[in-house]
Amino acid sequence: MHPPRLGYANLGLGVGLRTVHFSHILRHQPQVDWFEIISENFMDSGGRPRYVLEQVAERYPVVMHGVSMSIGSADPLNFDYLQKLKNLAQAVNARWVSDHLCWTGVAGLNAHDLLPVPLNEETLVHVRERVRIVQDFLERPLVLENPSTYLTFADSTMPEWEFLSRLAEDADCGLLLDVNNVFVSSVNHDFDPAEYIRNVPHKRVVQFHLAGHTDCGTHRIDTHDGEVINPVWELYRLAHRLTGGASTLLEWDAKIPEFPVVHAEALKAKNYMSERLGPIPSAPTAAPIAAGGVSNPVSFLVASAADSCAMAAP
Amino acid sequence: MNPTNPPQYAFERIQRWMQAAVMHPDGVAAGMRTDEARSAIDADRPEQVVTRSKALTAMERLAIYGNSYFLRLLECMREEFPAVAHCLGAETFDAFSNAYLQKYPSRSYTLCQLGARFPGFLVETRPPREEGEPAVSWPEFLADLALYEWTFSEVFDGPGVEGRDVLDEEKVRAVPPERWPDARLVPVPCLRLLPLRFPVQEYHAQVREEKSPSVPAPAETPLAVVRRDYVVHYSTLSPLEYRLLSSLVAGRRVGEVIEEVAQSPGADLDHLAANLHDWFQRWGSLRFFQAVEWTDGALE
Numbered sequence: 001m002h003p004p005r006l007g008y009a010n011l012g013l014g015v016g017l018r019t020v021h022f023s024h025i026l027r028h029q030p031q032v033d034w035f036e037i038i039s040e041n042f043m044d045s046g047g048r049p050r051y052v053l054e055q056v057a058e059r060y061p062v063v064m065h066g067v068s069m070s071i072g073s074a075d076p077l078n079f080d081y082l083q084k085l086k087n088l089a090q091a092v093n094a095r096w097v098s099d100h101l102c103w104t105g106v107a108g109l110n111a112h113d114l115l116p117v118p119l120n121e122e123t124l125v126h127v128r129e130r131v132r133i134v135q136d137f138l139e140r141p142l143v144l145e146n147p148s149t150y151l152t153f154a155d156s157t158m159p160e161w162e163f164l165s166r167l168a169e170d171a172d173c174g175l176l177l178d179v180n181n182v183f184v185s186s187v188n189h190d191f192d193p194a195e196y197i198r199n200v201p202h203k204r205v206v207q208f209h210l211a212g213h214t215d216c217g218t219h220r221i222d223t224h225d226g227e228v229i230n231p232v233w234e235l236y237r238l239a240h241r242l243t244g245g246a247s248t249l250l251e252w253d254a255k256i257p258e259f260p261v262v263h264a265e266a267l268k269a270k271n272y273m274s275e276r277l278g279p280i281p282s283a284p285t286a287a288p289i290a291a292g293g294v295s296n297p298v299s300f301l302v303a304s305a306a307d308s309c310a311m312a313a314p
Numbered sequence: 315m316n317p318t319n320p321p322q323y324a325f326e327r328i329q330r331w332m333q334a335a336v337m338h339p340d341g342v343a344a345g346m347r348t349d350e351a352r353s354a355i356d357a358d359r360p361e362q363v364v365t366r367s368k369a370l371t372a373m374e375r376l377a378i379y380g381n382s383y384f385l386r387l388l389e390c391m392r393e394e395f396p397a398v399a400h401c402l403g404a405e406t407f408d409a410f411s412n413a414y415l416q417k418y419p420s421r422s423y424t425l426c427q428l429g430a431r432f433p434g435f436l437v438e439t440r441p442p443r444e445e446g447e448p449a450v451s452w453p454e455f456l457a458d459l460a461l462y463e464w465t466f467s468e469v470f471d472g473p474g475v476e477g478r479d480v481l482d483e484e485k486v487r488a489v490p491p492e493r494w495p496d497a498r499l500v501p502v503p504c505l506r507l508l509p510l511r512f513p514v515q516e517y518h519a520q521v522r523e524e525k526s527p528s529v530p531a532p533a534e535t536p537l538a539v540v541r542r543d544y545v546v547h548y549s550t551l552s553p554l555e556y557r558l559l560s561s562l563v564a565g566r567r568v569g570e571v572i573e574e575v576a577q578s579p580g581a582d583l584d585h586l587a588a589n590l591h592d593w594f595q596r597w598g599s600l601r602f603f604q605a606v607e608w609t610d611g612a613l614e
Contacts, residue, residue, distance in 0.1 A: 046473035048544040068423035074326035081423045106329040110420040151364045151375035155321035218369040
């Protein structure tokens with residue numbers, strides 16, 4: 001048994017909290033180890049989403065996962081945003097706060113995408129300083145995720161695993177190892193995903209992400225819209241062995257099925273927690289081929305009033 | 315990846331270049347040619363900045379981000395304005411949204427603000443009036459519908475008063491009549507008053523029921539939108555009721571507001587007198603106000 005990484009315990013197998021499942025979760029209180037929330041979906045909410053989150057947080061451990069810190073941007077850090085993040089973390093007793101190694105915009109704009117960072121000494125220094133500032137401000141170690149990427153830069157001088165390893169060691173932060181993202185990026189950039197998994201600093205891996213993606217033939221897109229495919233499960237098996245296990249979360253953000261289906265997909269991870277071949281899962285051996293897809297689907301971030309409105313008599 | 319050569323560009327320039335490319339509505343090739351992109355990196359070919367993979371060129375890889383940018387944000391706009399999207403049809407709605415995103419690209423960390431300026435954008439970009447066109451026509455319908463949908467979202471997820479005391483009917487009744495003229499009413503933060511020119515709430519409700527409503531005829535439709543127990547409600551108001559409520563929500567004294575309305579040209583005093591009591595009771599039952607306060611600072 002490994003000691004908790006950065007003081008962050010292994011919470012078990014969790015599921016991303018999504019609006020379409022609110023009613024099911026409140027009504028049935030399913031036996032889920034923990035929930036991950038998208039921070040931006042709740043930090044300004046004064047309505048039902050926040051109300052539901054408070055009830056969930058009373059019963060389950062909650063982890064906050066953000067998409068807008070923009071830690072790799074050339075723009076200044078947004079301390080108003082960070083203050084709201086900190087307030088929410090305190091309010092829901094977040095076990096940790098994570099975001100991505102990416103930038104979301106520059107010159108004041110936000111593309112609402114997880115854009116890739118050139119991987120070189122200049123950006124390493126830049127991101128390292130910003131991680132330190134954020135950690136001082138939040139008064140807790142930050143956990144950073146490897147995003148799925150679709151291009152690399154001529155100016156990059158090191159592989160992503162090396163960048164993340166040096167960043168984590170220098171800034172003393174944690175890592176959220178998204179196994180599906182490693183696989184997607186490995187296809188898109190022609191590298192060996194197992195080499196990536198073998199080389200990240202295992203003692204700094206606080207959490208894993210798992211998700212489905214789309215095979216577009218020439219490249220893969222991280223669409224979070226289906227089951228985890230077998231090659232990704234096998235990478236998870238490797239990552240689990242090398243790290244000794246860490247909190248694991250399944251993301252399902254588009255074409256979201258009923259909650260029990262999502263939860264069952266997360267529980268498949270148990271089959272890959274040993275060297276022996278577990279029961280054969282129902283996941284496909286190859287991702288579905290499709291014409292395209294939207295990376296990092298985010299429409300679920302827009303608070304939906306659809307389930308919650310009514311009319312009063314004039 | 316080039317482990318030996320020093321980087322050619324500062325990463326800030328790469329980011330400005332890439333952003334200009336992926337946010338351009340005519341594609342990344344057009345985006346690369348803009349002054350904005352060239353002021354960051356004057357690249358004739360994307361290979362100067364982006365590497366190719368075995369399967370895709372640098373331009374094709376850059377285009378994945380460009381395509382996703384618009385698809386992702388259009389999906390959010392459709393989620394936020396389903397009735398406007400229904401009214402316009404998918405293709406026209408996407409064209410309007412694309413133009414909107416060009417003029418008002420997101421500057422917020424949250425997508426919840428993406429549509430904030432869309433109702434105003436529809437007003438700003440109204441087509442020039444044709445000769446003989448009525449003062450209120452379909453562009454006004456669209457603008458009202460967008461305003462209503464945006465208001466709905468704001469009220470749904472904004473601050474509310476669930477679990478807190480509000481000025482209900484009983485508390486309205488408990489106020490001594492002689493104290494009303496000096497009273498001010500404190501609105502709940504989840505109350506919005508909309509002076510609509512079309513009954514868009516009916517159109518909106520039918521779209522939600524997956525029906526295919528026609529654009530209604532113009533009709534002055536003063537509306538109150540409020541949230542109770544995390545559910546958003548609307549109530550139609552009479553023009554006079556709307557006028558009174560607007561002034562009260564602005565923080566003016568009850569006596570002052572009633573006097574002003576009573577003395578206005580053409581005021582129907584009988585109508586006012588006959589309804590005033592019922593309106594206050596109704597506003598209590600609909601939870602429009604949190605409290606009543608007096609200039610001496612007392613709260614009820």
